[in-house]
Amino acid sequence: MNGMMGYESYLDIAPEVREALASGVPVVALESTILSHGMPYPENLGFAAEVEKVIREEGCVPATMAIVGGRIKAGLTEEELEIMCRAENVGKVSRRDFAIYVASGKTGATTVASTMMCAQMAGIRIFATGGIGGVHRNGENTMDISADLQELANTPVAVVCAGAKQILDIGRTLEYLETMGVPVIGNGTSDFPAFFCRKSGFGVDYAAKDEEEIARILKTKWDLGLKGGALIGNPVPEEYAQDFDEMEKVIVKALAMADEAGVRGKNITPFLLATVKDLTGGESFKSNVQLALNNARCAAKIAKKLSELG
Numbered sequence: 001m002n003g004m005m006g007y008e009s010y011l012d013i014a015p016e017v018r019e020a021l022a023s024g025v026p027v028v029a030l031e032s033t034i035l036s037h038g039m040p041y042p043e044n045l046g047f048a049a050e051v052e053k054v055i056r057e058e059g060c061v062p063a064t065m066a067i068v069g070g071r072i073k074a075g076l077t078e079e080e081l082e083i084m085c086r087a088e089n090v091g092k093v094s095r096r097d098f099a100i101y102v103a104s105g106k107t108g109a110t111t112v113a114s115t116m117m118c119a120q121m122a123g124i125r126i127f128a129t130g131g132i133g134g135v136h137r138n139g140e141n142t143m144d145i146s147a148d149l150q151e152l153a154n155t156p157v158a159v160v161c162a163g164a165k166q167i168l169d170i171g172r173t174l175e176y177l178e179t180m181g182v183p184v185i186g187n188g189t190s191d192f193p194a195f196f197c198r199k200s201g202f203g204v205d206y207a208a209k210d211e212e213e214i215a216r217i218l219k220t221k222w223d224l225g226l227k228g229g230a231l232i233g234n235p236v237p238e239e240y241a242q243d244f245d246e247m248e249k250v251i252v253k254a255l256a257m258a259d260e261a262g263v264r265g266k267n268i269t270p271f272l273l274a275t276v277k278d279l280t281g282g283e284s285f286k287s288n289v290q291l292a293l294n295n296a297r298c299a300a301k302i303a304k305k306l307s308e309l310g
Helices: 006-010 015-023 043-057 078-086 095-103 112-122 147-154 170-179 211-223 244-261 265-279 283-309
Strands: 011-013 027-030 061-068 071-074 091-093 108-110 126-128 158-161 184-187 206-208 230-233
Touching: 006 011, 006 071, 011 015, 011 112, 015 027, 015 061, 027 043, 027 112, 027 283, 043 061, 043 078, 043 283, 061 078, 061 095, 061 112, 071 112, 091 095, 095 112, 095 147, 108 112, 112 126, 112 147, 112 158, 126 283, 147 170, 158 283, 170 184, 184 211, 206 211, 211 230, 211 283, 230 283, 244 265, 265 283
Parallel strands: 011 071, 027 061, 027 126, 091 108, 126 158, 158 230, 184 206, 184 230
Antiparallel strands: 061 071, 061 108
């Protein structure tokens, strides 16, 4: 079986997405982990509709990725979105779990890494998420490093995010990306954002002035045959941003609670986000929704410019 084409028999591209790809209408990929494991029901269903609307308003077509009943989905029906949002028996699928879920007919929400895989299979270059995974705090001892970083090194999809979640070791995350040759570009910022916060105190590789410049950089990177993707840091809008030092206190507390409860591995991020939400009285949830919508808007603008560049 030809490794490049073998996946087609496992992949369902939604009719609207297929049509857009065939006619050159820009498409923006979305992940499903934010729905199944990042937000409660039914708020996540409202968010799913809202994020798709934002992308359509920019003249692009949204394609939410997931594995449903062992089928790889690029673009979900309303019924499939409902399944992901209800999150009953919906696993969290990264690269290592991908073949297992497909082979055993399971349903799983795709992370940043596996959404990039789905996007590449479908021929989509731009993907909007909330925040990426990275090197966890104390990662130099635990070796807990998200598969998202390796995916960015190898898969030619650009990821628009509000930086890395502040629960991570942001400095080491950026060092790892540098080692892997992944360009980290700021959208109108020279400071790499920290999810709920506009600044992390760490710089980006290049501060682009707008989405058009980012699209030009991406086109050039791929024209040159340079492997892998790129990471675009798009800060949370000012009015929804949290104070870095305040968030830091909350996160240190949440990390201690995770440690006490013995939570680790793939369960740590959902646990920490839920704990942070409780500790901030839901303020962080509001920021989470707004930064994800803001990233979708930015990704759609980049996708549109990229398609105009041809």
